[in-house]
Amino acid sequence: MTATAPLTAKDFASDQEVRWCPGCGDYAILKTVQRTLAQLGTPRENTVFVSGIGCAARFPYYLSTYGFHTIHGRGPAIATGIKLANPELDVWLVTGDGDALSIGGNHLIHVLRRNVDIQILLFNNEIYGLTKGQYSPTSRRGTRSPSTPKGSVEAPISAAALALGAAGRFVARTVDTQQKRMPDVLNRAHAHRGASLVEILQNCIVFNDKVFSHITDKSVADERQIHLEHGKPMLFGAERNRGLRVRPGTLKVEAVTLGEDGITQDDILVHDETDRTLASILAVMEPPTLPVALGVLYCDPAPTYGESVSNQQESLAENQGLNDLLRSGRTWTVAG
Amino acid sequence: MTATAPLTAKDFASDQEVRWCPGCGDYAILKTVQRTLAQLGTPRENTVFVSGIGCAARFPYYLSTYGFHTIHGRGPAIATGIKLANPELDVWLVTGDGDALSIGGNHLIHVLRRNVDIQILLFNNEIYGLTKGQYSPTSRRGTRSPSTPKGSVEAPISAAALALGAAGRFVARTVDTQQKRMPDVLNRAHAHRGASLVEILQNCIVFNDKVFSHITDKSVADERQIHLEHGKPMLFGAERNRGLRVRPGTLKVEAVTLGEDGITQDDILVHDETDRTLASILAVMEPPTLPVALGVLYCDPAPTYGESVSNQQESLAENQGLNDLLRSGRTWTVAG
Amino acid sequence: METHTAEPSPAPRETLDAVVIRFAGDSGDGMQVAGAQFTQETALFGNDLATFPDFPAEIRAPVGTTFGVSAFQIHFGVQVRTSGDAPDVLVAMNPAALKVNIGDLKLGGLMVVDQNTFTQRNLTKAGMESNPLEDNSLAPYQVIPLEISKMTLEAVKGLGLSQKDALRCKNFWTLGLMLWMYDRDREATTEWLAKKFAGRPEIAEANITALNAGHAFGETAELSSNITGYSVAKAKVEPGLYRTVTGTEALAWGLLAGARAAGLKIVFGSYPITPASPLLHNLAHLRAYGVTTFQAEDEIAAVCSAIGASYAGALGVTSSSGPGIALKTEAIGLAISTELPLVIVNAQRAGPSTGLPTKTEQSDLHQAVYGRNGDAPMPVIAASTPTDCFEVAIEAVRLATTYMTPVMLLTEGYLANAAEPWLIPDADKLPKFPVKFRTDPENFQPFARNPKTLARPWAVPGTPGLEHRIGGLEKDSVTGDISYDPDNHQHMTDARAAKINGIANDIPEQQIQCGETGGDLVLVGWGSTYGPINQAVRHARDEGHDVAHIHIRHIWPLPRNLGDLLGTFDRVLVPEMNNGQLLTLLRSSFAIPAEGLNKVSGKPFLVSEILTDIHTRLGSNS
Amino acid sequence: METHTAEPSPAPRETLDAVVIRFAGDSGDGMQVAGAQFTQETALFGNDLATFPDFPAEIRAPVGTTFGVSAFQIHFGVQVRTSGDAPDVLVAMNPAALKVNIGDLKLGGLMVVDQNTFTQRNLTKAGMESNPLEDNSLAPYQVIPLEISKMTLEAVKGLGLSQKDALRCKNFWTLGLMLWMYDRDREATTEWLAKKFAGRPEIAEANITALNAGHAFGETAELSSNITGYSVAKAKVEPGLYRTVTGTEALAWGLLAGARAAGLKIVFGSYPITPASPLLHNLAHLRAYGVTTFQAEDEIAAVCSAIGASYAGALGVTSSSGPGIALKTEAIGLAISTELPLVIVNAQRAGPSTGLPTKTEQSDLHQAVYGRNGDAPMPVIAASTPTDCFEVAIEAVRLATTYMTPVMLLTEGYLANAAEPWLIPDADKLPKFPVKFRTDPENFQPFARNPKTLARPWAVPGTPGLEHRIGGLEKDSVTGDISYDPDNHQHMTDARAAKINGIANDIPEQQIQCGETGGDLVLVGWGSTYGPINQAVRHARDEGHDVAHIHIRHIWPLPRNLGDLLGTFDRVLVPEMNNGQLLTLLRSSFAIPAEGLNKVSGKPFLVSEILTDIHTRLGSNS
Numbered sequence A, B: 001m002t003a004t005a006p007l008t009a010k011d012f013a014s015d016q017e018v019r020w021c022p023g024c025g026d027y028a029i030l031k032t033v034q035r036t037l038a039q040l041g042t043p044r045e046n047t048v049f050v051s052g053i054g055c056a057a058r059f060p061y062y063l064s065t066y067g068f069h070t071i072h073g074r075g076p077a078i079a080t081g082i083k084l085a086n087p088e089l090d091v092w093l094v095t096g097d098g099d100a101l102s103i104g105g106n107h108l109i110h111v112l113r114r115n116v117d118i119q120i121l122l123f124n125n126e127i128y129g130l131t132k133g134q135y136s137p138t139s140r141r142g143t144r145s146p147s148t149p150k151g152s153v154e155a156p157i158s159a160a161a162l163a164l165g166a167a168g169r170f171v172a173r174t175v176d177t178q179q180k181r182m183p184d185v186l187n188r189a190h191a192h193r194g195a196s197l198v199e200i201l202q203n204c205i206v207f208n209d210k211v212f213s214h215i216t217d218k219s220v221a222d223e224r225q226i227h228l229e230h231g232k233p234m235l236f237g238a239e240r241n242r243g244l245r246v247r248p249g250t251l252k253v254e255a256v257t258l259g260e261d262g263i264t265q266d267d268i269l270v271h272d273e274t275d276r277t278l279a280s281i282l283a284v285m286e287p288p289t290l291p292v293a294l295g296v297l298y299c300d301p302a303p304t305y306g307e308s309v310s311n312q313q314e315s316l317a318e319n320q321g322l323n324d325l326l327r328s329g330r331t332w333t334v335a336g
Numbered sequence C, D: 001m002e003t004h005t006a007e008p009s010p011a012p013r014e015t016l017d018a019v020v021i022r023f024a025g026d027s028g029d030g031m032q033v034a035g036a037q038f039t040q041e042t043a044l045f046g047n048d049l050a051t052f053p054d055f056p057a058e059i060r061a062p063v064g065t066t067f068g069v070s071a072f073q074i075h076f077g078v079q080v081r082t083s084g085d086a087p088d089v090l091v092a093m094n095p096a097a098l099k100v101n102i103g104d105l106k107l108g109g110l111m112v113v114d115q116n117t118f119t120q121r122n123l124t125k126a127g128m129e130s131n132p133l134e135d136n137s138l139a140p141y142q143v144i145p146l147e148i149s150k151m152t153l154e155a156v157k158g159l160g161l162s163q164k165d166a167l168r169c170k171n172f173w174t175l176g177l178m179l180w181m182y183d184r185d186r187e188a189t190t191e192w193l194a195k196k197f198a199g200r201p202e203i204a205e206a207n208i209t210a211l212n213a214g215h216a217f218g219e220t221a222e223l224s225s226n227i228t229g230y231s232v233a234k235a236k237v238e239p240g241l242y243r244t245v246t247g248t249e250a251l252a253w254g255l256l257a258g259a260r261a262a263g264l265k266i267v268f269g270s271y272p273i274t275p276a277s278p279l280l281h282n283l284a285h286l287r288a289y290g291v292t293t294f295q296a297e298d299e300i301a302a303v304c305s306a307i308g309a310s311y312a313g314a315l316g317v318t319s320s321s322g323p324g325i326a327l328k329t330e331a332i333g334l335a336i337s338t339e340l341p342l343v344i345v346n347a348q349r350a351g352p353s354t355g356l357p358t359k360t361e362q363s364d365l366h367q368a369v370y371g372r373n374g375d376a377p378m379p380v381i382a383a384s385t386p387t388d389c390f391e392v393a394i395e396a397v398r399l400a401t402t403y404m405t406p407v408m409l410l411t412e413g414y415l416a417n418a419a420e421p422w423l424i425p426d427a428d429k430l431p432k433f434p435v436k437f438r439t440d441p442e443n444f445q446p447f448a449r450n451p452k453t454l455a456r457p458w459a460v461p462g463t464p465g466l467e468h469r470i471g472g473l474e475k476d477s478v479t480g481d482i483s484y485d486p487d488n489h490q491h492m493t494d495a496r497a498a499k500i501n502g503i504a505n506d507i508p509e510q511q512i513q514c515g516e517t518g519g520d521l522v523l524v525g526w527g528s529t530y531g532p533i534n535q536a537v538r539h540a541r542d543e544g545h546d547v548a549h550i551h552i553r554h555i556w557p558l559p560r561n562l563g564d565l566l567g568t569f570d571r572v573l574v575p576e577m578n579n580g581q582l583l584t585l586l587r588s589s590f591a592i593p594a595e596g597l598n599k600v601s602g603k604p605f606l607v608s609e610i611l612t613d614i615h616t617r618l619g620s621n622s
């Protein structure tokens, strides 16, 4: 039954018509994920895509793997159950900023804390797409939407910062259109044993068009994105002459220019994926003062929930006899 | 109606019999809160204590203010509604580690993010008291409980770290029995405009006795607690010769001893309540390597939800005529 | 269609009693706007009308696909109760729209088609093998193929629009033609366009030009083609000031009117969900009227914020659709137990689970009446037409505040979006039911009941001397303190039930909407089925059947005379867009063998479906 | 109490048919342990028995308060169906225990009291003005005041215990006395103590010493006091191997037996809540049997994890009590829509809202049958005794896996904690219903139904060639792809209903538990009211009334013959611990004027309450 020839991106497409709005950032993500799945070589039958509700959550329908489009916000819990029943399955969760951070916020933090071995792709378009454009927990203050005609008044939440606060062990960020860089991030997330959160900045062309253009526009991208590599100095800019350093004697990170004010390569911070403090700083960096951090912000593996559960289970002989159980403790016989 | 003589702690006791287990840490907290309320001088009629469900959540019954014992985990949302209806009320939320961080985790992060002007007292006893002792999200790995007979396998969550990850603006920590120090923390929380989270380490004598004794026992307290003061160097120890410093060139904080390895006062970090990065580090410090941080970890005020909402509202003439509204837009007359 | 003598008019027009038009096109074609404007002009003209907007499930499906088709149906004329069974006229802006809607068109019906869109590419996208305009498959209909795209482009040429923007005017060209065809004005539309595009006057101008061009085309083409103009007789309506409203608007305003009548501010906590979100959007604009809206992190927080607000002395209101209401269930129990006022609006959609979010259904009645843990009674009321939403909302507020109880208000996706003309009431003449907060500390007991209503006092924080504690644990029947006393629990359970049952004495007796007591058959309905049931019953009566129609607003408690009333009929038939939910309620309340007529397809009943069922049950076949 | 001829025994004892004893004391007095051990010895002795543990609401209330009183009642004898109406014997370890329980004791009943605890301090704590042992207020009873505390301290003196630990042995002293009084062994208790305190042998020894001392006291005191020993006749029970089980144990084992019968592993996702948590605790110990337990962050995550597990091929099980079940509602809809097996256990407690968590009630039937959005049918079954939980759990698994559906299993706080003797079944002889996962990709269609059961195939991830997508949106009736087609939605709604209704053909016809068809009155019950209804009906029949008892296990769908069966009786009476919930179901299903007998006090029915009602309704007063 299993094809012997290696699968291609196309083999990961289902027969369903894709129904996102023309121009939606989700298309690019879909393509990249299909390509990455082909590269990973996981068999389709062992792969499960779980999702909640939202535009993003339509994702599983368009893949030829197993797919479960569940209910709003509860994907992490369903995925946990799947892994408990069958730890061998490769489980991906696709969710939106509303699905994951509004109604599903609690499940997200707990699946991260428990370190259930799944990959979480959080499509952040800073808006509720499917319900036609209300502001979301990631919408910036002042966002005008049908439910906030005068502009929203809440501080947005950062998925990455929240994940770190919830004791998550893998946090990454990428952009819908970065089809060259995203596969690497997805690969890393997949390789990481435990819960991996990948925030994908995604453009909703209909309700929040260009909300990331201040970061992604060609004209500013180099100055406003920093692509992290573990063990490498954190440099950015078209000429890679800008970098991040810790302001001496403080815990503050600032952007500096090589050659200015006596700054040299040695002043530049080297990215350490395992440093949670650094990750918390990277998580909330924002233009114009700082570039947005992309790539793997944090990766510091710990025992997964599944491993720990089955370690406890393996210490016991499985499938003991039911009769023994029913007869355990005090019994007595009534003679016939 | 309002008493003219200043109220005493006793005036804040209700007529209900207190029904916690004898020896429960909640008693001490109750006493201290009653005392603090008297000091604050808020009129009883303007004070509302809201709670979810749990032993901690019984708190409102024992105060002579207004009280609403709601449902499990939803206190933050009820409190938000109260503030929306009447921003003048002084609203306190009392919650447990299960109530706030398990079932109520999502509401907690959102009330913090929105910065609703309430005080949140989170009684953390690292266990579900009311339901007889199951492990909670703050229980340490390996906690044996009725639902984890072989020990729990999950990483505990830190209330303070989560609050910071959720963009909270005030985070503090205190201990049930520290009746001298707690009032100050409560005062600060009360004075802070916006959502203030106060974690109170609380001993559950029945189901989790002595779970904090490695921090609170007289013999270790000085070495394992650091009491933070804004603008002051972070010193601790019986002889106040121990301190925290940033390991040079890193983002790591370590405990050092004055006079050893050439360490002087100048190397010691000065507490800056407004530094979120520092707060994230303080939030997760743990013995034996580091002392537990007590006092105000973070305080960096921002506009409150209520202020922002009413700012928008005030820009409009209130109570416009309903007839005008019904007649807005296109109408026509059918002649009689 | 009956023909009347034509009134004098420029060209003699055939006069009709009523017409059903369906505008259908791609989601991007602006059919909802065209439909809404046609509705506006029709209302101004003086017809009675009902509409049915039918949105695609997708936000913006790829252009030209069948699942991207958006439609808007309007039924207008002398007396109109439904949005119409089969359309008399179908406007199809592309092949997909034709394909999806042709099955509903009356045989011999009129079809206006933009033939420019019938390209091979579009036919393929719509999954059509051959061009229906050429293959004779449309023979049973009266087809008018027009080059709408081309004529629109020509009309707006020279106004400086891009080709794309120019093409987007074709809905107004088509609207112009239809306005001409049914003899109505363009003034309101012109004004609306000018206002809507105030910031982009070139777009306003282009659309107005297209509108006029479509209209002119009708006038000039008439002589040379098979295009005819009609007159539709005006409705005989009560004199007064009118407007059109959707169910959502009426609901929002009704809630506000109710709050005003009670003397309260509204705190509305909600979480977006189809088809309930429009209420949130609507109320979000009413800040100036004392409405605070709060988009919560989820439905649980939404209802809890409303409960908190009611506790603090505002009118707490929350809304959702079935799946979200399910999430609110636990908290509603708290409001029942603490006896706080609360209005819960359920804009029902097709279920179970996520179901068909954009389709209408009435399948949450069981949930509303029975869907809670414990014995947790709560009044349930239902709106039956868009304008009825106004009155029902006021009634919900009245019950909630008079009886210190949450109230479930059931509406439906269909009602939320549909529009109809409304005789605007004078707000000053609406009934008042001002809330009296408890302020006197003397003998204050949080659960001492008003002997008449059995309501407990509403004592809000901020009031000196009334400090007290409440919660979801069982409470002493007087002090409200926690009580584990068995007799007290029995007493409180009985009191909660008696309070809600007592509402039956404070609501109108059930009227018969049409027909008389003691007939062979009575059709009992609720909600949006009002129109089709009423029409079907009138038709059956015209045929000589002794049938009646009863429509229930107060679902729980039921009107006090309902049992006796139903007892006078030989048979009771309950048509519902669910699998028999009011049916269980009536059968269990009155132990009568009522029967169900159930339709669960996401679509409203057709009059003919109900009529056929009446015939079958009465054994006749007229 | 009838008196029989005494069997030969050391001292001649009066023989009784049945006795009801209530052990009552402070929460810290170990009354639950004493009760459980008395139960154990009584079971071993060979009596039929039923128990009713009644915990205080507080975890550990201040010592000596009335709200800290903990009680355990046992009814034992020849034939026992309930835990007894009024106790014959009350053991009161302190003034508060006396105060709280005295009202229930039979007039003339026996009261054993620890007089050492009747200090002024304790009397005040219990809110008593004077000492009942002195003020003659106990005259209507047979009071035996004993210095239990003192005698216990004396007995264990010299064993090296602290005063506090020594005093804690007094429950075993008392148990020893009661075991002597009713002539049963101490062996099982001695063994249990030795095992329980294996790590602290001094505690074991002290308790055993106290136990023996209490027993010896009875033996020696007999001659000199008014303390009498009794014999209680053994039950005539089926021969075989027995044990005692609580409803929770039986439920846990039944779920496991069901999973084994289906060939599945269990994934149990739950969140603690009274009185459901014991099931979680119980199953947490069964890892070695293929049970994975997961304490989720809340009830929604709990049910969702179970759904995920079922999707992946395990048996997903979740549990809670009313308020938590409310939270699971939305997700249950998903399981219904995706047609996945799932067992949902609801251990009901008194409501509404938080209600009285430690008190028993049957008020979640409406929620179970009707409490969801959309037309979302689901089977509901209910356990009626602790041992019945075993069979009902197996049946729940059978229905869930055979019909690919969630199943709601209703139990009650009372059943969860109560214990009774159980004839242990042979696990190898239990029925098997092995699940056949779909593996063949040939013609695989996720929603093609089994023509007999109408179940869809269970195709689990990991199976090559069966990759498919499911979700909560409406699905095509064959492919399972999203479908907005109106006819398909109608078809699927009908299919979901037909599948569940069809279960009526796969369950036993309803039997009459007692009495015959066609009588004057039938009492129809469900759940834990089995005992009192049965006893009352037998009594009434003995009095000559033509009454019958029907007890329903399958609440939805109802047994196929039930309507006809009920139709044979003149009147139908439905006793329930709620405000009439099975009642609505029967009235609406069969359009019959059934009547309710309702008790909502957090306490089980007394036999006498039901009997009185039978008398009233039948107009007699025997």
Ligand SMILES: Cc1ncc(C[n+]2csc(CCOP(=O)(O)OP(=O)(O)O)c2C)c(N)n1
Pocket (backbone or CB within 6 Å): A053, A054, A055, A056, A057, A071, A072, A095, A096, A097, A098, A099, A100, A123, A125, A127, A128, A129, A130, A131, A136, C271, C272, C273, C274, C299, C323, C324, C327, C354, D330
């Ligand atoms: C219980 C419930 N509440 C609300 C909804 C309505 N709803 C569907 S998706 C959604 C939010 C979608 O936003 P997001 O998760 O950001 O996804 P996007 O559409 O932007 O990809 C909402 C509120 C629902 N389906 N179910």
Ligand SMILES: Cc1ncc(C[n+]2csc(CCOP(=O)(O)OP(=O)(O)O)c2C)c(N)n1
Pocket (backbone or CB within 6 Å): B053, B054, B055, B056, B057, B071, B072, B095, B096, B097, B098, B099, B100, B123, B125, B127, B128, B129, B130, B131, B136, C330, D271, D272, D273, D274, D299, D323, D324, D327, D354
């Ligand atoms: C919806 C719901 N789920 C579960 C419960 C049961 N419950 C009550 S309190 C509680 C946890 C209490 O733990 P915590 O919040 O830490 O408070 P503590 O008792 O330790 O003070 C639980 C699970 C409930 N009352 N309602």
Ligand code: SF4
Pocket (backbone or CB within 6 Å): A019, A020, A021, A023, A024, A025, A026, A055, A056, A125, A129, A130, A203, A204, A205, A206, A207, C059, C060
């Ligand atoms: S609404 Fe936005 S997110 Fe949703 S499909 Fe359309 S473009 Fe994409």
Ligand code: SF4
Pocket (backbone or CB within 6 Å): B019, B020, B021, B023, B024, B025, B026, B055, B056, B125, B129, B130, B203, B204, B205, B206, B207, D059, D060
């Ligand atoms: S169980 Fe623990 S937390 Fe609860 S009242 Fe008792 S000691 Fe306190």
Ligand SMILES: [Mg+2]
Pocket (backbone or CB within 6 Å): A054, A096, A097, A098, A123, A124, A125, A126, A127, A128, A129, A136
């Ligand atoms: Mg989004």
Ligand SMILES: [Mg+2]
Pocket (backbone or CB within 6 Å): B054, B096, B097, B098, B123, B124, B125, B126, B127, B128, B129, B136
């Ligand atoms: Mg706790």
